[in-house]
Amino acid sequence: MTKTLLAALFITLLSGAAGAHDEPAPAVSGSAMTATLVRIRDAAVVSDYAYRQTAMLSDEVGPRLTGSKGAAEAVKRVAAELRALGLEVKLEPVKVPHWVRGEETAALVDWNNRAEGLSHKLAITALGGSVATPKKGIRAEVVPVRDFAELTALGRENISGKIVLFTAAFDEQMAAAGRAGDAYGGAVAYRGLGASKAAALGAVAAINRSAGPIGNHQPHTGALRYADGVAKVPAAAIAAEDSLLIERLAAKGKVTMQLLLTPQTLPDTDSFNVVADLKGRELPDEIVLVSGHLDSWDLGTGAQDDATGVAAAMHVAATLKTLGLTPRRTIRVVAWMNEENGLKGGTSYAELHTGDIAKHIAALEMDYGSGHPTGFAANVTPATLPLLKPIGEVLSGIGAGIVDFRLTGVGADIGPLNKLGVPGFAPLTDGRDYFTIHHTAADTLDKVNPRFLAENAAVLSVLAYALAEGEPLPRLPVTP
C-alpha cells in the first residue's frame, strides 16, 4: 500500500467523508470516530485516576531510583493496578545498573580575604554514576569555566590537579518563552560530558552549575557519561547560587573547595518493565504503546519525573475500560525502568521485541511533567502530519490542538523504537516550571496540578485510541 493511499484512508477514517476503497473498511465511520474520540477526551479529562496513581507512586512509594526498594515496590504496585483494570500484565526482565548515593558535602574553605575559620557550605549532589572521592575528600582549587572551549583554552597547565566548575546557566528567559527543553539542552551537556572532558586535562573532580533555573538553592542531580579511556573523576552538581558565588570569589583570587562524595556502584541487578495489554478486538498483535518511566531520581519523590507519565499512560486504559471501549489494535501500557541512569528498560524492550517490531504501530511517552498540554509532538515523516490534523481538532476542545512536527525523538525510552521505524508521540506540555524542580528534592506531589495532569492523560487517550483504530502511519526511516 502506498503512503498516499494510507494517508487517504486515515483522513477518511477521521474526517467523516465516505470512503470507497478495496481495502478493509474502517471499523467505524468518520463521524462516529470523531464522536468516540470526543467521548474519550471528555471522560479522560474529568477523571482523577492519573492523579491518584501519581499520589500512590509519589507519596506511598516515594523515591524510585533504579535498583532501590522503591523501584521494586513501584513495579509491584503498578502491575497490580493494571491487573485490577483487567489488562494482561507481564513483567519483562531488565538488567539494570545499581548506583547508590552516599554522603555528599562540599564547602569553600579558602578565598581571597577570608578570615580564619570561615567557610561556605555548598548545596551539592553527586551525579548519577559518579565515582567516590577518597575517604578524606578532595581539597583543591576550583577553576570556573564557561564552556568546553574555555576549558580547552585553559589547557592542562591550568586544569591539572584542580576541580573544574562548569558555570553554564540554564537560560531562564528561553524557558519562560516556552523553550524550556532548549534551555535545558544548553546546560545539560556539561553535566553529561564535563567530568571526562575535565579529567582529560588532569582535573581531579568536576562540578557543574545545576541544569535548572536559579532561585531555590537546590542542586539538580542527573546522569553523567564517563568517556572510555579517560580517568573517572568524581562529579557533582551544585546549586546555581553556589556557582555564582564561586565565580564572584574566583574573580578576586584563588578559591579552594573541600569535596566529599561517597556514592557506590553496586553490581548490576534485576528489574522489570511493566508491560500491560488492553487487547485489540480485531488486530490484537498490532500494538500502540503508551508509556512513562517508573524509575525516578532519589532526591525527591519523582512526582513529575515521571510518576505523572506512568499514571497518564495507565489513565488511557482506565478511561477506555470505563467507557467499555475495546480498541481495534492492542493498546499496550508500559512503565519503563531505568530511564534516568542507563535507559536499560527502553533498550531491552527494543531488543526483546525485534521480531515483532513491525507490529508496533506507534509509541507514545509522557516525560516532561504535567503542565497544561497545548497539543502533541510527533516524531513522524513529514507526509504523516496532515493525517494527524483531525486528532488535533478533537484535542483543540481542551486547548491541546497543536500538532508539532519533530525530526528528533520525543521520549528517551521510546527512542530505540523510533530508531527501528516506529513513529513517536508525546504530549506537548507547558514545561516552563518543570526544570525548577527537575531532578531535585522539590519534585513532589504538590507540584502536580490534577486538572492539567488529566488533560495530558486525555491527550494520550485520544491519540492512542485514534492510532489504534486508524490505518498504520508511515514508518520512520530506520537509523543505526
Next chain:
Amino acid sequence: MTKTLLAALFITLLSGAAGAHDEPAPAVSGSAMTATLVRIRDAAVVSDYAYRQTAMLSDEVGPRLTGSKGAAEAVKRVAAELRALGLEVKLEPVKVPHWVRGEETAALVDWNNRAEGLSHKLAITALGGSVATPKKGIRAEVVPVRDFAELTALGRENISGKIVLFTAAFDEQMAAAGRAGDAYGGAVAYRGLGASKAAALGAVAAINRSAGPIGNHQPHTGALRYADGVAKVPAAAIAAEDSLLIERLAAKGKVTMQLLLTPQTLPDTDSFNVVADLKGRELPDEIVLVSGHLDSWDLGTGAQDDATGVAAAMHVAATLKTLGLTPRRTIRVVAWMNEENGLKGGTSYAELHTGDIAKHIAALEMDYGSGHPTGFAANVTPATLPLLKPIGEVLSGIGAGIVDFRLTGVGADIGPLNKLGVPGFAPLTDGRDYFTIHHTAADTLDKVNPRFLAENAAVLSVLAYALAEGEPLPRLPVTP
C-alpha cells in the same frame, strides 16, 4: 514648643514657603532643602556602595549567626568600612546568646500501606534555641494540627507522647497581593510558640510547616520562644512540601517520624553593636539613627536578611560624604547584633542610652529585603504624617512616594527605642518575593537586585537627612 508650631516649622522647612517665627531659623530654606534632598536621592540611587557592602558581608564573610566567627568578622569589617568613610566608630558591647546548629535529620519511617524498607527523607532544620533530641533520636507518631484551637481540642489524650506538626500555611495569595508581612504573621506564631503549646499537652517534639511559600523544598529556620514552666521539647521546621505529604499520609492512617536534632546552647558570649557617627554640624548631640542588623541565620549568607539593611544604612553616610554634606544633627549608622535570636543588640542599646534617649530624634531600620521601595513606613503620631509629605514628594521621583502610617513598630531592633518615644521609620519595600528565601539556604547575594537596593538606600538617605535637618518630630507615647 507646641506640636502645631513644630509642624508648621517642619512644613516650612521643606515646602519652600518663607517662615517668620521667633524660633531659630531653619538651616536651609525650603526650596534649597528640597534641592538638597533631590541631590541626595539622585546620588544615592546611582551608587553601588550598598551592593558592594552587601557582597562583602554575604560572599566574603558569609553566614553571621550570633556568636559565630562570621558574626565577629562582620563586626570588624563593617566597623573598618565606616571608619574608612570618616565616621566616629564605637563598638558597644552586647552580651548575646550562643546557639549552634548540629546534625538535623528527619524521616517518615512508617505510614499506611508502606512497603518494608521504604522511608521519606524530610527537609528539616532546627529552630533557633531548640534543645536537642536524645542522641538516638525520637521515634513517634506525628499528629498534624491546623492551629492552636485544634491542638487544644485534641487534648492531652491525643497529643501526649506524639510529635505535633503545625500545618498552618503562609498565605501566598496574600503575599502576592502585597501583604507578605501579614502572610508571614499568620504562619510564624506556630514557629515561635508551637513547641511550648505542644509540650504543655505532653508532646515530645514540635514541628512547624515553614513560614514561607511552597515550592523550593527548603526548610525555613527562625527563633522559638520557650514558655516558662513548660518542658522544653525539640522544635524544627520542615519544608512546606513535607508538611503536605504528612497531612496526606496522616489522612489515611498513622504516620511515624524518626527525628534527630543535636543543636547546643553554649554560654552567653560577648559581641557588639557597631555604632558610627557622622557628627552633626549644629546639634551633634541630637541623633537620627539609621540601621540594619548584622547577624543572620546560618543556613544562607543573610544577603537579604539583613546584609542589605546594614549596607543601605552605611550607604546613607557614604552618600553624604560623597556630596560633602554634613547634617545639622548627627546621623548615626548602627549595625545591630542578634536581631534573629534574642534582640540583645536593640535592647542593650536602649538600656545603654536611657540617659540620652530624648536626644534620639528618629530611628530608621531596613529589614525586609531590598525589593523596590514604594515609599516608607512611619511609626509616628497621626499628627506627624502631614509633616512627612514633602519627603514623600521628593521620593516619589524614584517611585517611593507612599508614606504609610503604622501604629506598630517598623523594625525589631528599633522597637525598644520606639517604646521610649522615638519615632520609627522603615523603607516600604516590595516584599512579595522576600519570604521565599527568608531564613533559608537560598538567602544569597544573587537575590539582591542592585538597582532596587540603591533605591532603598536612597529612601534611607533622603529620610535621614531630612529628619536630621528639620525640627524634631512629635514623640511617640512611651509604652511599657
